[in-house]
Amino acid sequence: MTEDVMIGKTRGGSDWTPEFVTALNAATCIGCGRCYKVCPRDVFELVERADLLDNFDDDDDDDYDDDDEMKVMAIKDAMDCIGCKSCSRVCPKNCHTHESIAA
Ligand code: SF4
Ligand code: SF4
Secondary structure, eight states: OOOBBBEOOOOTEEEOOOOOEEETTTTTOOOOOOHHHHOOOOOOOEEEEHHHHTTTTOOGGGGGGGHHHEEEEEEEGGOOOOOOOOOHOOOOOOOOOEEEBBB
């Protein structure tokens, strides 16, 4: 069984391997919105950092209230990604992880 990676072609006929976004590190994201603006698809959404933390320990953390109100980027629909990597090129914090996929 072959594990060929999905390969496309440029207009000029050269091989081009899409690298799809698989994760976004909310811990390093500063919510600048650059990846959202540059993405040609409907992959990202801005969310409240507090919403991402809902699944974690809910101790009384008044010291972090300001951080909780901060917005950060999240992946809304990874299945809409075309693997162009524009998001990573503009991100100042190297938040995105990409993977090519098997054809
Ligand atoms: S790789 Fe391209 S299509 Fe996919 S999330 Fe990043 S900018 Fe959007
Ligand atoms: S470009 Fe990077 S830092 Fe800015 S919102 Fe996107 S993931 Fe966050």
